[in-house]
Amino acid sequence: MPLVIIESPNKIPKLRSILGHNYTVMATVGHIMDLSKKKLGINLDTFSLKYDVNPDKRDVVKQIVAEAKNHDVIYLATDPDREGEAIAAHIHSKLPKRGKKIHRVLFNSITKDAVKKSIKNPTVINDDLYKAQQARRITDRLVGFKVTSVMWNKGMRGTSAGRVQSVALEAVVNREKDIRAFVPKEYWEIKINTDLNFEAEMCLINKKKMNVTSKAEADKIVADLKKEKEPLVVSEYKKTSRTRSPYPPFITSTLQQAASNAFGWGAKKTMQVAQNIFSHGLITYHRTDSVRSDPKKISDVRVLIEKTYGKKYLSKSPITYGSKGAAQDAHEAIRPTYENTSASLSRDEKKLLNLIDSRFRASQMASAKFDQVAVKLDSQKTSKTYSFKCNGSTMIFDGFLKVYGDSKDDILLPTMAVGQNISWSKVTPKQHFTKPPNRFSDASIIKYLEKEGVGRPSTYASIIDTIINRGYVERAKKSLSATEAGIIVSDFLTHSFPDTINIGFTADMESKLDKIADGNLNMIDTVKEFYSDLSDSLEKATKADMPDSFTVDTKCPKCSSKMIKRISKNGPFLGCSTWPVCDGTLPIDGKEAPKAIETGHKCPECSNILIKRSGRNGEFYGCKSYPVCKFTGMIGKDGEVVVKKKPEVKKTGVTCPKCNKHEMVERMGRYGKFYGCSGFPKCRNILKSLP
Numbered sequence: 001m002p003l004v005i006i007e008s009p010n011k012i013p014k015l016r017s018i019l020g021h022n023y024t025v026m027a028t029v030g031h032i033m034d035l036s037k038k039k040l041g042i043n044l045d046t047f048s049l050k051y052d053v054n055p056d057k058r059d060v061v062k063q064i065v066a067e068a069k070n071h072d073v074i075y076l077a078t079d080p081d082r083e084g085e086a087i088a089a090h091i092h093s094k095l096p097k098r099g100k101k102i103h104r105v106l107f108n109s110i111t112k113d114a115v116k117k118s119i120k121n122p123t124v125i126n127d128d129l130y131k132a133q134q135a136r137r138i139t140d141r142l143v144g145f146k147v148t149s150v151m152w153n154k155g156m157r158g159t160s161a162g163r164v165q166s167v168a169l170e171a172v173v174n175r176e177k178d179i180r181a182f183v184p185k186e187y188w189e190i191k192i193n194t195d196l197n198f199e200a201e202m203c204l205i206n207k208k209k210m211n212v213t214s215k216a217e218a219d220k221i222v223a224d225l226k227k228e229k230e231p232l233v234v235s236e237y238k239k240t241s242r243t244r245s246p247y248p249p250f251i252t253s254t255l256q257q258a259a260s261n262a263f264g265w266g267a268k269k270t271m272q273v274a275q276n277i278f279s280h281g282l283i284t285y286h287r288t289d290s291v292r293s294d295p296k297k298i299s300d301v302r303v304l305i306e307k308t309y310g311k312k313y314l315s316k317s318p319i320t321y322g323s324k325g326a327a328q329d330a331h332e333a334i335r336p337t338y339e340n341t342s343a344s345l346s347r348d349e350k351k352l353l354n355l356i357d358s359r360f361r362a363s364q365m366a367s368a369k370f371d372q373v374a375v376k377l378d379s380q381k382t383s384k385t386y387s388f389k390c391n392g393s394t395m396i397f398d399g400f401l402k403v404y405g406d407s408k409d410d411i412l413l414p415t416m417a418v419g420q421n422i423s424w425s426k427v428t429p430k431q432h433f434t435k436p437p438n439r440f441s442d443a444s445i446i447k448y449l450e451k452e453g454v455g456r457p458s459t460y461a462s463i464i465d466t467i468i469n470r471g472y473v474e475r476a477k478k479s480l481s482a483t484e485a486g487i488i489v490s491d492f493l494t495h496s497f498p499d500t501i502n503i504g505f506t507a508d509m510e511s512k513l514d515k516i517a518d519g520n521l522n523m524i525d526t527v528k529e530f531y532s533d534l535s536d537s538l539e540k541a542t543k544a545d546m547p548d549s550f551t552v553d554t555k556c557p558k559c560s561s562k563m564i565k566r567i568s569k570n571g572p573f574l575g576c577s578t579w580p581v582c583d584g585t586l587p588i589d590g591k592e593a594p595k596a597i598e599t600g601h602k603c604p605e606c607s608n609i610l611i612k613r614s615g616r617n618g619e620f621y622g623c624k625s626y627p628v629c630k631f632t633g634m635i636g637k638d639g640e641v642v643v644k645k646k647p648e649v650k651k652t653g654v655t656c657p658k659c660n661k662h663e664m665v666e667r668m669g670r671y672g673k674f675y676g677c678s679g680f681p682k683c684r685n686i687l688k689s690l691p
Contacts, residue, residue, distance in 0.1 A: 003071040004105075005064060005091055007078045010279035011110055018115045018281075024071065026064050028078065032057045033090040035137065040145050042138055047527050049134060051090065065094055073101045075122065080106040080331060081287055081458050082517060086133040089125050110281035111337045132517035138527045139163055139509060142534055147497060150541050151489070154496075155579075158569035159489050163509070165466045166493050166501045167454055169482070172440055172473055173490040176482040182436035187211070188218040189430050192225075192377075192388055194232070195423040196414050200377055200388035207385065218429040221386065228381045231421035232388065236376035243367040244407075246400035248291040248321035249333035249360045252457030253450045255286070258355060260443035263348075264478055267442045267461035273352045274334075280349075281339050283356055287457040288331040291321040293360075297335065302364050309402060315366050335360040362404035369397040373413045377422055439479040453507035471571075484572045484588050488565050491549050496541035500534055551577070558584035598624070605631045649678075658685035 002023050004015065009027040016025055033051040035041030041050045053061055068074055076092060078084035088104055095102060103122030107115055140163050147161040190202040190212070202210050202221075212218050250258065252271075259270040274286035298318050306314045321333075336357045345353065373392040378385055392413035401407055416422070440448070442464060449455045455463055464480070467473045472486030482490070493501040509530065515521035550565045556576040563574040563586060576584040597612040603623040610621045610633070623629040650666040652675065662679035664687070675690055677683040 001071060002073040002075060003068055004075045004077050006107075007084060007087060008275060008279055010276055014110050014279060014281045015115065018110070018112050019119075024067065026067060028064070028087055028091055029057070029060060031083070031087055031090070032061050032094075035141055040141065042141060044531065047138060047524055047531075049138065053094075061091075061094055064091065065096070068095045068100070072099060073103070075103050075105045075119065076125070077105045077107055077118070079287070080108055080285060082129045082133040082136070083458055085126050085129040086137075089130045092125060107285075108331055109284045109337050110279060111339050114337075128519040129517045131523040132513045135516055135523045135527050136513055139530050142531060143500070146534060146538055147493070147500075147541075150496070150538060151492060153542070154492070154546065155564075155575065156489070156492060156567040159485070159567050160470060161489075161493060161497075161501070162466060163500075164455055164459065164506055165463050165470075166490070167503055167506045168445060168449060168463050169467050169472050169486055170490050170494055170501065171445065171448055172467070172480055173482040173487050175437060175440055176487065179436040179439065184433040184435070186213055187432050187434065188213070188215070189432060190218060190221060191428050191430070192232070192424050193426040193428075194377075195425060196416075198390055198392075198411075198413055200232075200375070200390040202386055203376075203389045204387035205384055207387070215429075215431065218431075222427050222429055224382045224384070225379060225386065225427050229424075230380040230382075231423045232377035233380055234375060234416050234418050234420045234422060235378045235387070236374070237416050237418055238374045240372050240374075241396075242370045242372050244370065244399075244401070245367045246315075246319070246362045246365055247359065247404070249293055249335050249363045250356055251289050251291055251333055252287050253289070253446050253460060255334055255356070256446050256460060257443035258359070259352060260441055260446075260478065262355060263351060265442075266464065266475070267446060268465050269348075270352070271461045273346075273348050277345070277349050277353050277356075280345070282337055282345075282353055284333070284335050284337065285331045286334050288334060289457050290331055291333045293333050293335055293363075298364060300338070301361060305361060305365055309365075312397075313365050313399065313402060315364055319364055321363070333360075358404040362400040365400035365403065366397070368395065368399035368401045368407065370395050370407075375413060375416060439481050441478045441480065443478075445480060452503050453510055454503060456510065485567055488550070488567055488572055491547050495547040495549075496544055497537045500537045552590065554586060554590035556582060556584035557586060558582050563590075603629060603631050604633075605629055652690060654690050656683060656685050657691055659683040664690060 004019065004023055004025045006012070006015065006025065006027050007030060009029060012025045012027060016023070019025070031054065033053050035049060036052055039050075041052075042048075043050075074095060076088040078087040078091075092102060104125045105118040105122050107118055143161055143163040143166075148159065151159050151161060190210075191199050192202070193199050204210055205221075212221065247254075255274065256267045256270045259265045259273075260267070265273075271286070274283065277283050278286050295318075302314060302318065334356055336353065371394045375390050375392075377388045377390075379387075390411075390413065392411040393408070394410045394412060395401075395407050398407070438444075445464065446460045449460065449463070464473075467486070468475060468480075472483060472489055473480050474483055499505060512521055512526050516523050516526060546564060552563055552565065552574060554563045554574060555561065556563050556578075559576060559578065559582045561582065561584075562577045563584070564577050565588070566573055566575040572588045574586040574588060574590060576582040599610045599612055599621060601610040601621070602608070603610055603625070606623060606625055606629040608623055608625045608629065610631075611624050613620055613622045621633050623631045652664050652666060654664045654675075656662050656664050656677040656679065659677060659679055659682075662677050662683060664675045664685075665678045667674055667676050675687045677685040
């Protein structure tokens, strides 16, 4: 009986239904091994890595190894990418070898034909692909450990750097700076309503581009037009036909962008939902940068299109799509498998599957056709020649838009001839202000990273997730905005590591990782070169001054010296530039905290003055001598200090079952009664009811 080892436990029911009871299927639940979190884990002379089993995967590994002893044939069926190859290599290193036949199999879709074909044609672990993953891990760890160490020594404790994430952060920060520096400018548009039931917008004044920036200018133009109220004359009339071609099937980045635009989903959620659908065997592998599809499946979907929508909706011949130059092209595009399944899908899974299905169908459908009309109208007998434009568009045939995409509503224009006079009834000026650039969304940042060659299909979601989790970026609805901590970190990295943390260097490294995976580049030479460049940057950054942008005009409240931006584990703040001589600090906005209000009442415990303070439960009065004196109380209606009573604690006589030392006591909390160990905080045992 063979053993099949996969990554995701969600695939187990589907694989069991395909393989039958003669196969045992177990899951690693992701990576089982990684570099130590506390040590570098890399030998900088040989660039060998020391992997440890993840603490939360020790039981998983133990169970798999124990089960493997009962099987002579073992298939490693982790995901078909470089991370999956690493997991296969790691689990292989832990399996018993004597008398075992251990194979590598790749499931590009969890369908009966694909799975059985892979089992019949097993392969071995791809050493080049595993080396690419190791190179990626080495470069990420070196930046994470070495650069982060410099940041902490420069007064930015609690921060961290990432090889790819820092480049994405820089893009978000630069956009945030553009938005903050943006100064709105006033401009006016002038529209005219014709008697032929269409509206035209002013575009030229004396054949020069219109640039009206004040109400006075707009009013003058309107008055000039109304003075004579002469008909406009048609100076241009063009009628053309246009076609709109279908899109290729989804790749990872375009799927994430489409789900963001259609459903408002983040990249992480899209990948989670896609993973579930893949596990049900309903789509091909969802981490891919290839737009090609199996010719047999293209033929099948063309039959489906003709049967469902008619022959006119089918493209004249099968459409083939070519991948971009940087694409790895290891897998098919993301498409439905059209497998019959009894799987019960969630609402989100159905939505995403329908999106993938409609995009794949549309990729083999006919182009949409439009008639377009462009008309230009000129004023007569006015002090200046004012030109108006209007564009009309009529969809003649919807084509692929029937199933995917949308078209703007038709703007119908009547037939006109050059020289024809067009009467008008109303001219309307309208004030506008220029708007700052939009913040990045998940969709637009992924599009940006893909365009620049940074990141790969398996990393886009984790890149965004990382900079959000670190507190450098916040998500508000669909927008990603940089926090003060993110701006400080990005400014430091771009100033101190310009040769390492930049788009070009990062994109070049991604390309090198792809070449290692293809067997066209040596891993050790690549990481040695990377570390040599990084070492030079580390030496320069250690000696360099902090960026000029870190120094602010705010004066230290203690010594009046200039203050600089710093970061602690509690977030960004302003610290005195003379530190450690002076330890003056202020909030990042430079505003001092309001001074404590003295009440005139004496502390009943130490006779010092009571001060009005605020806490998470509201206002209270505390001793000025805090933390020496920890008295807290309230002021009663008669002006007397009322001591805040501590909640009553009832003894139960029951020994704590966790520490076997202290007694369990009855307490009242936010959600009602509970039982806690009297040895708190050394013992934090909490029970809803006594044993």
